Amino acid sequence: MAQRSSEETPENSSTPTAPGGGALAELVPGSGTIVLAATPIGNLSDASPRLIELMRTAHVVAAEDTRRLLHLANALGVRIPGRIVSYHEHNEASRIAELLETVQAGATLLVVSDAGMPAVSDPGFRLVEAAVAADVAVTAVPGPSAVLTALSLSGLPTDRFTFEGFLPRKTGDRAARLADLADERRTMVFFEAPHRLAAMLRALAEAFGSSRQAAVARELTKMHEEVRRGPLDALVVWAEEGVRGEIAVVVSGKTEADAEDDVDHVAAVQAMMDSGVRLKDAVAAVAERDRISKRELYAAVVAARQ
Incomplete structure (x- = not known):
């Protein structure tokens, strides 16, 4: 996950000046x-x-x-x-x-x-x-492996996980990808550039809920290695101060408790609608009260009504 360089040395058959080289074996067709x-x-x-x-x-x-x-x-x-x-x-x-x-x-x-x-x-x-x-x-x-190193240090479940790489940079594309992961039960591992970390964590909090547990690992195996663990909302605050280095983000998958909360939130929205509150306003009120994603709650309510 190292930063890429736009420059490149010409291809060559030259070698470094350091000692310790070896002899090349004779080529035998079919044995490569x-x-x-x-x-x-x-x-x-x-x-x-x-x-x-x-x-x-x-x-x-x-x-x-x-x-x-x-x-x-x-x-x-x-x-x-x-x-x-x-x-x-x-x-x-x-x-x-x-x-x-x-x-x-x-x-x-x-x-x-x-x-x-x-x-x-x-x-x-x-x-x-x-x-x-x-x-x-x-x-x-x-x-x-940055993926496995970050996962093992995260303090989150490691028995089942999925590697998601870099999220799309465009807001809409990123939201769509995270919507696909809303019901993912496995621990998720992402890569992100340091200057986009705060925005990425805010998107994760919006999609998964601000209380979802996560860990941000930076500069793994280097002198300034650091792993920050906590709910997404706290990690957003930390990241907004500025973060440097190579970044891996590990996020807990959806739990049974999260699923039960989803049912409770939908029920709360339905109760408000039964009393005459509009769907949009009910979703906004419950989402603000329980600090959850309005987008995800709205989708859950619509799915339940269908």
């Missing part, structure tokens, strides 16, 4: 493999021995940002003897045929993103999809 490898999300010490070995021995390394790859290699004391190519969201589709051809010729292709696991909210999925269709071997080197 694509390896998706996780890179550190913050602390460089989280780089696995398998990742380091592959950096030394892969014939080709496809990196989301080649400069970040070279920085990581130098920090780890690794010399990359293989060819380095860029592979990111803007050239992913055009790169696939070339990369598959290279692997089919017998090469080991190492795929890395800026941070964490490739193909999870990062480039890689389309390559794996094409590799499966072409019967090309694919494996993975597991490692750091």
Whole structure:
């Protein structure tokens, strides 16, 4: 979930100046493999021995940002003897045929993103999809994951969860996505940019209710790691002061108590309507009294009446 850079170093077959390189094996057609490898999300010490070995021995390394790859290699004391190519969201589709051809010729292709696991909210999925269709071997080197790290530190249920990535930026699209998640019972994990965090948390509170429990994890595994936990309304107040760093947001799923509250809220609206109050006014009054989403309450009342 690292921030992307708009600049990029040219593709090259050069290597970092750090020591520790390895020899490349001879290509044997039909023996190639694509390896998706996780890179550190913050602390460089989280780089696995398998990742380091592959950096030394892969014939080709496809990196989301080649400069970040070279920085990581130098920090780890690794010399990359293989060819380095860029592979990111803007050239992913055009790169696939070339990369598959290279692997089919017998090469080991190492795929890395800026941070964490490739193909999870990062480039890689389309390559794996094409590799499966072409019967090309694919494996993975597991490692750091912002999703799992944030989930495990959140203090929220971890037995069942769903990863939702980044919400749409446009207000209407974001509201529609959250409406689809209104009845989600599993814990939800999102990514968000720091400058949009307060607006995102307000949207979550509007969709799920201000008392829904959540956690905001930032700068995971780094020196200034922080996890803020609490109801959404409290997290909104905190975020409005300004937040920096890489962000993951974990939100509790809908509980049985939430479902029972929904029934009570609908009943309260219906009672007010029976006494002559208009639907819109009754919904607004109950929503303000109980600090819940007017949009969600209105939808629930309409559904109950149908």
